Amino acid sequence: NFMRIPIIAGNWKMNKTVDEAVAFVKEIKDQLPPAAQLQTALAAPTLCLMPMMHAAAGSPLKLMAENCFYKNAGAYTGETSPFALYQAGIHHVILGHSERRKYFHEDDELINKKVKAALDNGLCPIVCCDDTMGRRIAKDDKVHWVVGRILADLKGLSPNDIRKVTVAYEPSWAIGSGQSADPDQAEEGCYLIRQTISDMYGDAVADDVRILYGGSVTPENTSALMATADIDGVLVGADSLDAKTFLEIVNH
Numbered sequence: 001n002f003m004r005i006p007i008i009a010g011n012w013k014m015n016k017t018v019d020e021a022v023a024f025v026k027e028i029k030d031q032l033p034p035a036a037q038l039q040t041a042l043a044a045p046t047l048c049l050m051p052m053m054h055a056a057a058g059s060p061l062k063l064m065a066e067n068c069f070y071k072n073a074g075a076y077t078g079e080t081s082p083f084a085l086y087q088a089g090i091h092h093v094i095l096g097h098s099e100r101r102k103y104f105h106e107d108d109e110l111i112n113k114k115v116k117a118a119l120d121n122g123l124c125p126i127v128c129c130d131d132t133m134g135r136r137i138a139k140d141d142k143v144h145w146v147v148g149r150i151l152a153d154l155k156g157l158s159p160n161d162i163r164k165v166t167v168a169y170e171p172s173w174a175i176g177s178g179q180s181a182d183p184d185q186a187e188e189g190c191y192l193i194r195q196t197i198s199d200m201y202g203d204a205v206a207d208d209v210r211i212l213y214g215g216s217v218t219p220e221n222t223s224a225l226m227a228t229a230d231i232d233g234v235l236v237g238a239d240s241l242d243a244k245t246f247l248e249i250v251n252h
């Protein structure tokens, strides 16, 4: 599908100081491909985003928040407003990362609220869909884990909004483990996600939604993963922290 321009996105998590973040952007900004060919993005700690945006001016690099809240303003100490992100020029946000689910107890209902709030404010969310070895929502449940996640996290969106969503398929056992899913396993998960979106919103919509694979992506395994039918890009944790390694993935 010509609408699905491939994406290489880094997720720094809680790493880097403002100075380190700015130095990284300056090092890579003139070496990125045009966005019409391959989109490049970095999710960084909130504190780093504005200085990085200034450093990235004129380059195709997109900056992303790693999380946001579902309210635009109010008494929510410590949270980041999706409205304020958009106004600041940050137009992408990761939602539902497995670390948010694991350490901060975010559930599908909360993530669905965040997805809707992000879209209402003009943000494009990257919604992370984890996957377990068990692959069922509950022991006695017939619903595959990935299907259940997508049904719940992407519930009730307009056909126009769902097209602005990118999904990242991230098997829990592959994140940060050095053990990437092989291309067939990764493709199976991404295919299942696209089928579920098709069941919810129809084939034409599902055809336009970009689906990324994440979990121990390296410069060595990027090409094979991205060559599969349903994987439109990669979400990279550890190997996005070093500028040269990130550029190797971009130029895979």
Ligand code: PEP
Residues within 6 Å of the ligand: 011, 170, 174, 175, 176, 177, 178, 214, 215, 216, 217, 235, 236, 237, 238, 239
């Ligand atoms: C991630 O955090 O989204 C991720 C895929 O991490 P890593 O590449 O380090 O496995």
